[in-house]
Amino acid sequence: MSMLRKPLPAAFRINASCQFYQDICSQLENDFRKSLESEVSDDHEKEAIRPLAWYPGNLAWHLNFSRMQLRRNQALESFHEFLKQENEVGNITRQEAVSMVPPLFLNVQPDHHILDMCAAPGSKTFQLLEMIHQSTKPGVLPTAMVVANDVDVQRCNLLIHQTKRMCTANLIVTNHEAQNFPGCSLAKFCPEACAESKLQRLEFDRILCDVPCSGDGTARKAPDMWRTWNIGMGNGLHRLQVEIAMRGIGLLKVGGRMVYSTCSMNPVENEAVVGEILRRCGDSVELLDVSNELPELIRRPGLRTWKVRDRASWLGSHNDVLHYRKNAILPSMFPSGKGTTDSCTVGGSVEVNINAVDADMNESGDMVEGKEETKIATSDSNNGDNANTEEIKQDESESVKVSRGSDEKTDSASIVTEHSNLPLHRCMRIIPHDQNSGAFFIAVLQKLSPLNESLVVEVMKGERSTSKDKALKCSNGQGSDTVPAEEISVQQPGVDDTHVLVEQQNRDMDTEISKDKSSEEAKVVAGEAQNDQATRRDKRKTQNQGRWRGVDPVIFFKDEATIRSIVSFYGIKDSFALEGHLVTRNPDTNHVKRIYYVSKSVKEVLDLNLKVGERLKITSLGLKIFERQSSKEGSPCTFRLSSEGLPLLLPYITKQILYASAIDFQHLLQYRIIKFPDFVDAKFGEQASALLQGCCVVILREGHEDLESIGMDPSAIAVVCWKGKTNLCVMVTPMDGRELLERISFRFGLKIPKVDDGKPDLKSDDGSDEQPDGGAETVDPDCVPESKASEDMDISDVKDTE
Template sequence: MGGRGRSRRTQRKHFRDGRENVWKTKKSDPQEADGVNNNENDSNGNNTNKPTHWQPFAIENTAFDEYYKEQGAVHPEEWESFIECLRKPLPAAFRINSSSQFCTDLRSQLEDEFMKALQTEGTDGNEAEGIKPLPWYPDNFAWMSSFSRMQLRKNKNLERFHEFLKQENEIGNITRQEAVSMVPPLFLDVHRDHFVLDMCAAPGSKTFQLLEMIHKESEVGVLPNGMVIANDVDVQRCNLLIHQTKRMCTANLVVTNHEAQHFPSCRYKKNSTNALDFGGMTELLFDRVLCDVPCSGDGTLRKAPDIWRKWSVGMANGVHCLQLQIAMRGLALLKTGGRMVYSTCSMNPVENEAVVSEILRKCGDSVELVDVSSELPELVRRPGLKSWKVKDKGTWLASHKDACKHGKSGIVPSMFPSGETHVDTSDNDQQNGEQTEGEDVLVTEVSSLPLERCMRIVPHDQNTGAFFIAVLQKISPLPVLQTKSSKHSRQSPSDNDEKTKQSEDDVANGNIGMDVDVSDVKNEESDEALNPSKKLKESEPEQVETVNKPKSRAEKANDKRKLQIQGKWFGVDPVVFFKDDAILTNIKEFYGIHESFPFNHRLITRNSDTNTVKRIYYVSEAVKNVVELNFLAGEQLKITSIGLKMFERQTSREGTSSPCVFRISSEGLPLLLPHMTKQIATSPPADFKHLLQFKSIKFPDLVDDRFREQVAHLALGCCVVVLNQGNEGVSDPPKVDKSTIAIGCWKGRSSLSVMVTAVDCQELLERLLIRFETEKESLPEPVKDDDDAQVKEDSEPVTVGSS
């Protein structure tokens, strides 16, 4: 423990010492210590060299200019426009959540209120173009804003627009996202029944897009057949991912924490009779894969100007192999006929075209680079490069032969257009007198692959950041290399199938040419998944015999694998199916939930003790199948978040006196409401607005007599108040469709209290005022009784994964 702590402190110290502090006061000249004063004085003798407390980031880098001019990323005549655009701040962009109940209202507000108001005002001459929809994004659901902070402070309309963005983003009705970052999901062609994997998902804006596509045109109270698994290697970034996607309120999402290049396939024994019990799956494969890999990030210079100072060619060279491994793993997890999008926010061909060309070389005819030039015609994009050079420590390299000649051991063949390996024989050539005079001339290779089908988005074309995108389709299973083993002749056909599949994974992970017989290992893993207790019993004697013996590296790795198969992921709560029949029966009877609503194996908790369960989550059929497959495969998936929070234990003073202590979560209400027959009251607009404004209203203060009577007949505890938008005839229970507006409330002994966050109440109130009125109605605040028990607002953060 102590040693690791010191190690961390040492790492922090090295990081701190090696980091330039731009806020630090400028140090005096070293010559001053020797009595030499170099300070400049004015005519009065006053010192004009004032200490610098802040220095802006330098927005130029000679090495950057030299590198990209040589690569020909843009034409020489447009270089100045390109570099000038890179030095300007990036306009803000955001998307309207297309699955939001108010998506069309938000779009109309942007078009009719903010954009037109600013065009009419035109104070600085820039407002007319300051807020506008992105022309290439479908249905005008993505917008761009190019206002500075100074403009936002000086203009009242802009200040109101800024507050609008902050509030709607917090609610989840809009998502702030860089414009070019919205592009990759659009080329995935996601349908509502697709299994989608987002390999490097954090911070989650693209995952949010994918979920919108899955839920597109879904019926009220019905979940789509597809799902999204969002993965990230960093635990903290997973938390950011959960925070971002929780605003979507979906039961079709699983968040995992794995290295993308080693993402597990959860393979299960093919001849298992239990396969039909969880959708017939024997392996976790995907219809669509988004492979937005870690990169040097120089396409984000406009958003992160600090990159100007840190940029070097080594940033791209250092991540090339990792990017290739992640992409190959993504293809191995892709179903035949499926589509994968490879993307980076980098302009460097070593991270872009070089990776794509190596993928095509490895996969042969099994993978096709798709031509999508006819899709999104309004998006200005440029074809991929077919020729480029590699630079390492100041030396330009046109081929792997040049790398060998200069002793560049860290430069791999896949970085070059041809991808050919060159064996350095320069010493022998020199001894034999075979070296020619023209040997130092760099002859740039040209790729024969159709790399022009890739897309390069450059900043000055549409005032965006830079991005690279390639769309790949899997035509057939990936080719595999035969592993060497003397046991091959003794393998059964089924064992050979397992070995072939494992070999495909090895190719995807870069484990090519290893002399390993993987079939025996795979069979052992399958047996262990079927009978974990057997595995534990067999391993116990070995643990006793080697208790005092230091473990080898291989043994430690094997121990780690055993822990993973047992599902003992450190720091992650277990995923448990909730099966307490007494509690489920109580919930169904209290809320009058239809028997047709699927509850069986759809409820998840993160705590095995049902007596202390605080939250119950609901998952879709697809997610349920994946969870069951994961159990049978040995819990290979490290799940940090899963499902939609449906029920939460009420802990207020009145909660214990209710017939049902579990209340409906505001996130789960839209899904559950169409299937409820009890604990529902229909409110006129006046009482509904009063609830949103005052959060708690006494029964005598309710305006509508019919509504007051409905509330009086409700049982003590959680209930749902549905807005009667047009004062039409009220049915019991009310009819629910996409336009239905409802909130969760708590009926106390003398009052009705809202169980929605203050931000949600404010946003919903504004939506209703815009829809039904032109001005807010001034209402007196009802008298509150201090002795009345109040129910706390549902303002706790949704941390999916806590017990």
């Protein structure tokens, strides 16, 4: 407990695929590691910063300072600014140390298809992207692919922002309920295309199943957890966790590996879920023993026996559960997974009975069962463990107070605790006081053979749904692929079932009232509804909606005239595949603003998605490589290069290239706009003046290397610029420019002179503005979002705990 009360030390991970990986490692070892030693205040720690021994390649670093100390300690200001800047541009990722563990046990390979089922906010997704790019050469795309999914729209936006720093063409971001993630089976939706399609259905070699949890393992990072946590949080999420994990197993290839993880210490959310997976899947799934992997990571074996806490009582088996609580406390929560004879079970889990309403997540609410009404009152408590008092009111005339153990049960019945015969000791528990970290649970599962399809369909039914139509579809063997997103109703964790019933009653009452209205009133209402619909249509008039409302469709870019213009202007080699790899989110080629590049693996998934009727709700994908840019002076090519896509495209460009000395490159980043005569190297200024007007690439000339070899080197330091009539203008964000300036200054030992805060003169001698429209100095075109439509997406807002 004393360790839990201490602030959590910060941690970060270096992106080994970034261009300045070696420079950052050198700066940490030679500068910060020594200069910060005097700031260590923990008696148990001698070093201010140190690499985590268990993380491969010394890429992850442990700081003996909390996030609060980094913000408030003046002596740490320069180091804090370093962390913020490098994190913003994607060279490092600030992430809790134990949160980095689950992706390591996936054993990702460069050719794997990977699914992150509950990906937001995106730190683990970024880690997976690092892994697939780390083993490939710069400028070469791996054949692997990552699909990052999250149910919450706003958290998807955070996920997109986080992964955008990676600049990858091997990523798809989707917005689905994890337990209903579509399988996109060709045999089911488009059987006539099976013969000609390489990809028959969406399956994955590796799946990260980091499910929503109560988050009690994050108490050091989020001290408010001490005040808000209660036992009902874990119990209420157990069913959803099983559903998500089972859906993951269904999407896993035979021989594939899935990691199930939570940031909770509650066995109901951990070993109980893994045990239920093993019982449902039988010999098709194996819980792997990974004790020989990451040997320097201190971990403890999983539990094989535990009790379940329900309000004020400890329960040793499902026999100890009160009758009216059996729909809330499931048999799968216990070590044996066995239910009582009076429980109605389907596939190992208790069916939801809408007439037995229970406030699992809030630990308070009203229960209606037959003619009886049970009112549950909880006393205030920081940890939610104080005893509850139950008042049973019958016929609204008398009330009888009973203790928690009534209904023919007493607390003494919980003395006998079940013991699981499953190999749950192969699970891993990371405990805060073992290595000064947070808490985490990890289980590694491998699929040995195909599952019984009835098991997967049963899980995909959604046990909480009370919709008769949806239940009918599921009973006919239809999975989530056949249910449109608009028809899926997701109950938020923490929402009282009584509230759901009251809303349903109110809707029914409104329906009856509407039937009694006069015909004139009905016409008025209908007219207003039509006007509202017309208004919404006008707002989306310029947007092709595709299958998903509020989401721009994914369109393969096939405008041959535009592609020829781009290839000719930049001299792109034929060896760089463009056909079938360019996509956009606007079907009108005359108004396309951004063109994205996707890898071969992503292209195959997009082809499959189109054939099955766009089952995937894609919010973001690919790497922005070209962007429309207008200029007052005009340009032979209307599309400029994107700074995000430049590292991929650089080895294949043969035109519009300049090679600058270190001092001129530094000045260009520092002042952002320089007139041709003002360059230190006069020859460089003449070469810049001779270029065609429009976008160009300036490459740093290190020493006296052969210029052609520099351009062919994908690791060369380069920046996108705009060549005007009289000057050269940098087309990168101020943040990226400042970080790049500091990197080359560190590498070449250059000093960064201070400049005035005022903006440099943007006008040429004749008074004309040489910048492209939008002004690269004041407007960052790379930061403009693709579409505002995501803000209007109609989907359930389900929150989870990181």
